[in-house]
Amino acid sequence: MNMISNHMPTEELQALDAAHHMHPFTANGELATKGARVITRANGVHLTDSQGNQILDGMSGLWCVNIGYGRDELADVAARQMRELPYYNTFFQTTHVPVIALSAQIAELTPGDLNNVFYAGSGSEANDTNIRLVRHYWAMKGHTEKNVIISRHNAYHGSTLGGTSLGGMSGMHAQGGPMVGGIHHINQPNWWSEGGDMSPEEFGLARAQELEQAILELGENRVAAFIAEPVQGAGGVIVAPDTYWPEIQRICDKYDILLIADEVICGFGRTGNWFGSQTMGIRPDIMTIAKGLSSGYAPIGGSIVSDDIASVIAQGEFNHGYTYSGHPVACAVAMENLRIMQEENIVEHARDVAAPYLKEKWEALADHPMVGEAKIVGLMASVALTPDKANRAAFASETGTVGFMCRERSFANNLIMRHVGDRMVIAPPLVITPDEIDVMMDRAVQSLDEAHKAVKDAGLFVSA
Numbered sequence: 357m358n359m360i361s362n363h364m365p366t367e368e369l370q371a372l373d374a375a376h377h378m379h380p381f382t383a384n385g386e387l388a389t390k391g392a393r394v395i396t397r398a399n400g401v402h403l404t405d406s407q408g409n410q411i412l413d414g415m416s417g418l419w420c421v422n423i424g425y426g427r428d429e430l431a432d433v434a435a436r437q438m439r440e441l442p443y444y445n446t447f448f449q450t451t452h453v454p455v456i457a458l459s460a461q462i463a464e465l466t467p468g469d470l471n472n473v474f475y476a477g478s479g480s481e482a483n484d485t486n487i488r489l490v491r492h493y494w495a496m497k498g499h500t501e502k503n504v505i506i507s508r509h510n511a512y513h514g515s516t517l518g519g520t521s522l523g524g525m526s527g528m529h530a531q532g533g534p535m536v537g538g539i540h541h542i543n544q545p546n547w548w549s550e551g552g553d554m555s556p557e558e559f560g561l562a563r564a565q566e567l568e569q570a571i572l573e574l575g576e577n578r579v580a581a582f583i584a585e586p587v588q589g590a591g592g593v594i595v596a597p598d599t600y601w602p603e604i605q606r607i608c609d610k611y612d613i614l615l616i617a618d619e620v621i622c623g624f625g626r627t628g629n630w631f632g633s634q635t636m637g638i639r640p641d642i643m644t645i646a647k648g649l650s651s652g653y654a655p656i657g658g659s660i661v662s663d664d665i666a667s668v669i670a671q672g673e674f675n676h677g678y679t680y681s682g683h684p685v686a687c688a689v690a691m692e693n694l695r696i697m698q699e700e701n702i703v704e705h706a707r708d709v710a711a712p713y714l715k716e717k718w719e720a721l722a723d724h725p726m727v728g729e730a731k732i733v734g735l736m737a738s739v740a741l742t743p744d745k746a747n748r749a750a751f752a753s754e755t756g757t758v759g760f761m762c763r764e765r766s767f768a769n770n771l772i773m774r775h776v777g778d779r780m781v782i783a784p785p786l787v788i789t790p791d792e793i794d795v796m797m798d799r800a801v802q803s804l805d806e807a808h809k810a811v812k813d814a815g816l817f818v819s820a
């Protein structure tokens with residue numbers, strides 16, 4: 357076996373990467389000529405690359421490293437669990453201590469009667485479970501026709517066929533179809549881009565009422581569930597107007613439709629509470645979880661379901677499961693992650709210290725000449741880039757051109773900040789300190805300034 361290590365020259369690593377590794381959501385041909393950035397280690401909120409740069413990770417990896425990097429406790433627990441019981445499954449009437457402990461712990465953390473966990477290896481898999489689970493639930497209750505799931509355009513629910521179909525990303529629907537049937541999409545509550553002349557409150561209500569219209573059009577007896585992220589993450593940190601969620605809850609209650617809160621990003625402290633549903637004041641019947649559950653240290657996801665759903669499903673055999681459902685090492689790592697979050701009051705730190713400190717600085721970005729709205733909930737935030745904030749105008753260039761320029765400046769300034777189209781997005785580790793927030797914001801402002809200049813110089817500061 358060849359010895360590929362951190363000590364190899366970056367160019368050699370990049371060449372091997374380009375030759376054999378297919379990256380997700382990447383134009384791989386283009387990347388091959390440029391060479392991928394090689395991340396070698398990480399600690400706290402910082403990454404180190406193969407050239408020795410210290411990069412502030414304003415995205416917590418992919419919105420997941422909530423407790424920050426470099427926590428030895430998780431490594432120790434993983435090693436201990438691998439020695440004791442590296443794998444056993446939870447099929448066919450067996451169980452093990454890590455999965456028992458984690459399930460009980462999750463039941464304690466979740467609101468209401470969300471006391472039952474079906475495990476998966478990722479958020480995508482968990483949402484695939486949800487499709488089958490909600491349809492099976494209604495079938496068990498004698499309503500086989502109640503099988504349509506309503507979701508939203510520009511939602512992200514994963515990359516498996518089920519996750520892609522549930523999600524509302526047009527670029528994803530355009531590839532690898534046909535999609536899973538029986539899924540219907542309504543519009544998102546993105547006031548900045550789509551609100552027209554309405555006030556945010558009017559618009560929030562109107563977009564929520566699209567759910568009711570869809571139910572009436574599809575047939576009241578046909579809709580099984582509505583799925584949504586409490587705050588759209590991958591869609592650009594889109595925060596619904598205050599009027600939106602109460603109306604969604606009212607409609608789900610009225611028509612007896614299961615509400616699935618996809619908490620893959622919002623869960624485990626991201627919005628300043630344990631779950632985004634609490635921040636938004638909703639009562640879901642199912643929550644999808646992944647990412648922050650283990651802070652990304654081990655792959656694990658799941659569906660947390662209400663006592664009612666669990667009891668109906670328990671009346672027969674649910675022919676569904678993954679080899680790694682309730683993987684003991686992932687469960688042990690997740691348990692340790694939750695222990696640290698509780699003992700160190702990390703959600704409280706996010707809510708009471710980091711989020712308020714960041715909010716003030718983030719919202720001040722709205723004064724920047726290229727920034728329109730600046731939105732923030734807990735430690736997830738976005739700004740809409742615009743050439744004309746008074747008119748909430750989009751750029752004339754292809755969507756994402758300006759956002760990409762801004763991201764490039766951000767990378768060059770050793771800050772990981774994402775662009776989603778022409779919105780810039782951050783979601784730093786929940787443990788970030790005020791001093792680190794100062795550094796993050798200095799780099800963000802510098803990147804915006806540099807991008808603003810580059811956009812003007814390129815003649816791109818022009819409305820569509």
Ligand code: PXG
Nearest residue numbers: 418478479480512513514590618620621646
């Ligand atoms: N639901 C939501 C709300 C997510 O954000 C998934 C499901 C799927 O989870 P897995 O574990 O299968 O990836 C996600 C994942 C991005 C980005 O660039 C976002 C996600 C994943 C990868 C990239 O914003 N979210």
